[in-house]
Amino acid sequence: MNDTTTTLPQGAAIPFTPTLPTVSTHIYPRGGLDVLSREEVARLRDASAGGLHDLLRRCALAVLTSGSASDDPRAAQELYPDFDIQVRQQDRGVRIELTNAPAMAFVDDRIIAGVAELLFAVVRDLAFTAIDLNGDEELNTSRGITDAVFRLLRNARVLQPSDPNLVVCWGGHSIGQEEYKYTKQVGYELGLRGMDICTGCGPGAMKGPMKGATIAHAKQRRRRSRYIGVTEPGIIAAESPNPIVNHLVIMPDIEKRLEAFVRMGHGIVVFPGGVGTAEEILYLLGILLREENAHLRFPLILTGPTGAAPYFEQIDRFIRLTLGEDAARLYEIIVADPARVAKRMDMGIRKVKDQRIAQKDSFFFNWGIEVPLEFQQPFVPTHELMAGLDLHHGRKPCDLAADLRRAFSGIVAGNVKEDGMRRIEAHGPFEIHGDPDIMQALDALLRAFVEQRRMKISGEYRPCYRVVG
Structure with a gap:
């Protein structure tokens, strides 16, 4: 300290x-x-x-x-x-x-x-x-961006050459008490098994797993536990760090933040959330769907309490419609069973360790995963760029995932980032175009987020987007 x-x-x-x-x-x-x-x-x-x-x-x-x-x-x-x-x-x-x-x-x-x-x-x-990083020409290359992510994390002293045990937890900042308690229960079960927690550092599903893990770590007498919060300047003002975070890292933009999660984490647990959580899921699936990453061990579990089952069913349907069955095989959905989530994650991380040893890759930074440039370059959501996203069938799933991720990223910006909010106030909602069935599914998913109050913690939510078939 x-x-x-x-x-x-x-x-x-x-x-x-x-x-x-x-x-x-x-x-x-x-x-x-x-x-x-x-x-x-x-x-x-x-x-x-x-x-x-x-x-x-x-x-x-x-x-x-x-x-x-x-x-x-x-x-x-x-x-x-x-x-x-x-x-x-x-x-x-x-x-x-x-x-x-x-x-x-x-x-x-x-x-x-x-x-x-x-x-x-x-x-x-x-x-x-x-x-x-100011004026670094290497940021125009995929390898250069990955090196920059590494330097930022190393400078923050969060890269530790110990056995793999870091679980990234994604989920919404605006969730109900039932879901929040469930995130704490999962964090508790992970903590009992010696796992540290990394989240986006805010409230809700980002705080719950850390809070649960603190109790478990205390019971197991772990005195050097890590509760890592990774954020970026556009998000931190809307999602202030929760008090449990003991390692805060501010990445320059959302793309480097997402890459930091994937490079540092040994497995990912996803709780119910809104557009930001959907963006994170699509980012990871888009990377894992690439041929270069087909061999990688990377446990991905979607979980929530019984009441969240319809939420994950809708997410699952959307992924199968847009990215196909291969994408659905990359994750496991577990409902209302925190202990099973932790056991499956523990088993998955053991396989990650074995693979890293076999490939002579580091435990603390996943150099082996290929993150293409289109997933690394910052996307600044203007009305023109949002309307120009190619959300149509017939594309490679990894490429479609990249544009779907950008669509959700733009909605996040319009919801909680000051620059995005200014654009919406000046020019009205973003317009999103694509194939009718994709647009219908996207609109249904977004409407469900609004109805379930997953977009805002308080106040009336005014949509910053318009889905156009």
Whole structure:
């Protein structure tokens, strides 16, 4: 755990309002963020166009409001309009100055240790991305992008050369109590079997498995458990990290975030979710359907409580219609049986270990899986690009999966990412075109997400898309 020192200016009073108390202070990070270069500090402080200060401020505010139930990326900024963060490089190391920071991140005027760690991770990852990846020509090649993902994860110190045990858990941030309790039960069973958890770091199905695993790890007396949260700047403001995350990684974009999950994880469990979860499923299936990856061991389990059975039936039908029976053979659906999920995942990861040993591949980073460039290049959803997606039969399943993934990614952006929300406000809903049966199935799936309140935690959901046959 990072050591921190928190100091209030002598004689200064803590700003206080009846509803939104704030604290102004400074902290000194320890462990993993001891020093930054002058160039890194300058970029983080630069508020002009091309600088990182505004992005740093938004991401920092997200972690300082860790545990927030809102999924509106503008909410925290409106609640704390006077918040600011500055990074100073001093002779004795880095000093982070916080002005009008949310008091919920402090106890007796001292920042909560876990929140401080997440804050340091924000500064670390944004600084590293700005300098190490800025203008990198290698990002135009598939191999170069994979190397960049590796460097980001290594810099975050989440790659550990130990036996495979990292289970990635995907699922929605907006789920009901029955589904949330189920995610905790699955996390508990995974934790009893010595597995660590990696999620998108937010609430709902991203928090539940971590919470369940903490109890199991305590029972098994595991003292170095990992609860890894992988996010990206467009998502973190809408899905603040949950308090259990002890390793936060901010990837530059959604595509590198998805590749990080696949490269780090040894198996994936998918809980009920919305468009973001559908995007993740399609991303993984599109990769595993490629001939180069046909030999790979990669356990993939879709699971939920009894009430979620219709959800997975609809997902399964959509996948079989669009990607075919070969895609359906890549995953297993288990309903209302947390122990079986954990046993099957444990068995699958043992096979992953055997294959990695046979192929002389590392345990901590899956170099052997081929991720094509079309799955790696950032997709910025404009109205023109969304309307131009090729969602028709007759394409290779892996290629169709890539465009379906982009369609769902665009809807995620329109729902919770500030840039996407601005486009929808300015130009109206995205239009999605394709074969009539695919469009009908897509529309039915999206309508089900809306009816089941899987799109938003609170408030009325206004669709950011229009399906056109």
